[in-house]
Each structure stands twice: as C-alpha cells, then as structure tokens.
Amino acid sequence: MNDALYTYAVIAAGGTPPLVSAILPGAALLAFEEAGVAALASPVPRAWFEAGPECRTEDPDWLAARAAAHHQVVAATQGAILPLAFGALFSDEAKLRAWLREGAAQFAAALEAVRGHSEWSIVLAEDVTAHEAWLRGHDPGLSALAAQARGASAGTAFMLNRRLEKALAAARDARRRDAAQALGIMLESVAGRVWHSTPRQPAAVAGWNLLLPAPALPRLHAVMEGEATALQETGLTLSLSGPWPPYAFAREASLHG
Numbered sequence: 683m684n685d686a687l688y689t690y691a692v693i694a695a696g697g698t699p700p701l702v703s704a705i706l707p708g709a710a711l712l713a714f715e716e717a718g719v720a721a722l723a724s725p726v727p728r729a730w731f732e733a734g735p736e737c738r739t740e741d742p743d744w745l746a747a748r749a750a751a752h753h754q755v756v757a758a759t760q761g762a763i764l765p766l767a768f769g770a771l772f773s774d775e776a777k778l779r780a781w782l783r784e785g786a787a788q789f790a791a792a793l794e795a796v797r798g799h800s801e802w803s804i805v806l807a808e809d810v811t812a813h814e815a816w817l818r819g820h821d822p823g824l825s826a827l828a829a830q831a832r833g834a835s836a837g838t839a840f841m842l843n844r845r846l847e848k849a850l851a852a853a854r855d856a857r858r859r860d861a862a863q864a865l866g867i868m869l870e871s872v873a874g875r876v877w878h879s880t881p882r883q884p885a886a887v888a889g890w891n892l893l894l895p896a897p898a899l900p901r902l903h904a905v906m907e908g909e910a911t912a913l914q915e916t917g918l919t920l921s922l923s924g925p926w927p928p929y930a931f932a933r934e935a936s937l938h939g
Contacts, residue, residue: 685727687723688771689721689766690723690755692721692764692766693719693762693793694720694761695715697713697720698760702755703751703754705751706725709725711755717782718786720782726771731771753927764796764935765928767933795875799893800894800926801891801893801894802894803879803922803923803926804865805881805920805921806858806886806918806919807885807920808885808886808917808918809919813857813916816917817850817917827842827849857918861913865890869905872894873893873898875893876892878890879891879930902922903922906920
C-alpha cells in the first residue's frame, strides 16, 4: 500500500498533536517541524484520493466521516492553528517538509495573527414569501401598483400585475443588496479581518467570516442583536455561528498553494 501524508494544519514548532483519531483510524498523528513551524499530518493510503478502484472520494458517506475526523483533529489542537481544507495530501515527507520550509515565514506571521482570535460566520438569508409580503406593505410604489391592478379591468389588470411582478423582483434585489452592503460595513467596524463567503444555504443572500479577538465578541453580539431586531418580520434574517478554527483566514493566507 502506497502511503501519503494527509495534512490537517500548520502550527508552531513544539506543538503537540491532539489525542484524537486520525482520518485513518489507528494511524499516528505526527508533527513535522521545519523552520519554526510544523505540519500536523498522518499516513493514509494514497489510493483513497487517486482515480482507480480504491478511490473513495466519490462516496458521500465516506467523505462526511473523513471530513468530520479532519475537523476533530483541527478543533482539538491547542494553540494557534492554520487549518487546511479537507484533502491536503503530500506524496512523501520530503515534499511536506519542503512546503513547510518554503512558506515558513508566511506561516509564522499568519499564526501570530490568529493567536487569541476565533473565527465567526454570519449569514444573511431571505424568506422570499415573507420578504415580498413586507415589501408590498412598505413600498409605496408597489402598494399603488397593486391597488391599480385590483381596480382595473381583466386585460389591464394582467398587464399591471406583470409590471408589479417585475417591480417586486427589482425591489427585492435592491433591498437584499442594500442590507448586505450595510451589514458588511458594520461588521468591518467590529472585526479587523472580514471576508465575504459563499454560504451553502439555498436561502442565503450573503455571508461573512470574521476573525475576532475575545474582547471584541460583546460588540459583535450587540451589532448582531441590533441588526436582527431591525430586520425582524421583514423577510430577511441573520444567523451567527462560531467560534470556529480560522479556516477562512487560512484560505486567505494562501496556505493551500
């Protein structure tokens, strides 16, 4: 069996691998140190990740279990950590060590930036039916157009309702865009590092990831509470999740290239 090194994260040299299971149960979690930083890795069958009869990456149940194990290693690691996305693989130890040496200065600076910080995710979502109902009741132009359609003859009402549908769609787009822009500006006043994300929820309008020190957390909660109250019963909602390991920051720091 040809082994490769599955790599979970970059940490500072001297860090200890956590006492949790690797993605290959029973495999040792190892810390490979180079130039003041280290990579957490464990041996896996290379064939799992390569095209062929032993490839497992097309099996969603296998992927879900392995991704959960990946996150467990990251979440259990103490101290500053730069987690890699699922699937970071090196063909041998020499290539892993060369990658560490090449990026050591960048990795060290990024580790210092995340020390004492946690990552939080925010999603702005839309309930289309509720949003349209709110707009019909609060947008004077839409209200007037709807009133005209109700009082018109069948043919005229048909044309007016078509106009109403287009105006409603435009109003939805404008309000979602304005809400996302205003929230993004407000979040930048709370956290030093904010990234737009692409949420997976079908109803999501926009998303952000924040890297936040502990003292800034009350301010984040206050902003979220105020914005959620302002959006209440308008068809737009906010959700906050965290704390997470700094996955988004690690991507931003180009750790996977």
